[in-house]
Amino acid sequence: MSETAREDIANMDGPAALPRSSGELVFHDTWEQRVFAIAVSLCEQGHYPWDAFRERLIAEIDAAHEDPWHPDPGAPGYYEHWLAALEKVLAETGLAPPANTR
Amino acid sequence: MSEHHEHDHAGAHAHGHGAPRNPYLDKRRNGEETAVLEARVKAIEAMLVDKGLVSTAALDRMVEIYEHDLGPMNGARVVAKAWTDPAYKARLLEDATAAIRELGFGGLQGEHLVVVENTPTVHNVVVCTLCSCYPWPVLGLPPSWYKEAPYRSRVVIDPRGVLAEFGTTLGDEVEVRVWDSSAEMRYLVLPERPAGSEGLAEDALAALVTRDAMIGVTRLPAVA
Known part of the structure; x- marks a missing residue:
């Protein structure tokens, strides 16, 4: 596992950009940190390229019809899209069956 | 999906220097929504730990790296x-x-x-x-x-x-x-x-x- 942040992950641009406050990552809840860490760890282990996850993430954000600069307060937040993208990538790669806990 | 709550944080954060913020930052969820999301993430983590694909310590370390290691x-x-x-x-x-x-x-x-x-x-x-x-x-x-x-x-x-x-x-x-x-x-x-x-x-x-x-x-x- 690499000991430094990967630029293609840390510096994502556009709608997928990581929420930051003066550079520091912002997480509201512990589960957001977990979903971030799981998605990045599996990528670093080579289970999927980062672009594959990023495209999934952007697709989830697009599907929510959310403009990141004018968000709908009733729509899911940024890391909910990470979670949805992770669940789909896990199912596609066969690493895990679709979650049944909803 | 259950109803989302949005508290008005605009006043608390509107001090000029902090903006423009990524608006995702101001989203907040209620306890029930958070519990559902936590359960989904825990299910994934537990399964991956079972398979030996991740460890809790490695995940903690990963968050630390991205929170702190962003060099100049x-x-x-x-x-x-x-x-x-x-x-x-x-x-x-x-x-x-x-x-x-x-x-x-x-x-x-x-x-x-x-x-x-x-x-x-x-x-x-x-x-x-x-x-x-x-x-x-x-x-x-x-x-x-x-x-x-x-x-x-x-x-x-x-x-x-x-x-x-x-x-x-x-x-x-x-x-x-x-x-x-x-x-x-x-x-x-x-x-x-x-x-x-x-x-x-x-x-x-x-x-x-x-x-x-x-x-x-x-x-x-x-x-x-």
Whole structure:
């Protein structure tokens, strides 16, 4: 596992950009940190390229019809899209069956 | 999906310097929604731990890396290119936001970047007097002293005194300019190219550039 942040992950641009406050990552809840860490760890282990996850993430954000600069307060937040993208990538790669806990 | 709650945080955060924020930051969920999301994530984590694909410690470490390890080398590469490529330097001083994007450094979330050049007669230093606005796409995370009240208040009142505490003594012929960062404007200092670095290539030059020199609290020493 690499000991430094990967630029293609840390510096994502556009709608997928990581929420930051003066550079520091912002997480509201512990589960957001977990979903971030799981998605990045599996990528670093080579289970999927980062672009594959990023495209999934952007697709989830697009599907929510959310403009990141004018968000709908009733729509899911940024890391909910990470979670949805992770669940789909896990199912596609066969690493895990679709979650049944909803 | 259950109903989402949104508390009005606009008042709490609207102090000018913090904005523009990524609006995702202001989203909040109620306890019930959070519990459902936690359960989904726990299910994934438990299964991956069972399969030996992740460990809880490794996941904690991963979060730490991304929260803290965002180095200043992007800015150093910008500076080294400006030293070696006069046309790039001209573009950088004209429109730094566009010029750093040329090098592939995005990540600015609505802020404009301005590069200010040190010369033998002008020394620039950057502060954020109200909070901790910082040109993070090129400098990484701010050092703790940058965020603390003594630096933020004193560098404006007594810049020469503060610079001296960083070991930077400037002659009377040098004008000191203090740049106060804001929501819209983030500043990066282009340090003077060190004496003795004439023969060095761009990569070697980038290795000479320090974070503190790009904030403007130090000057780069001559190359031995």
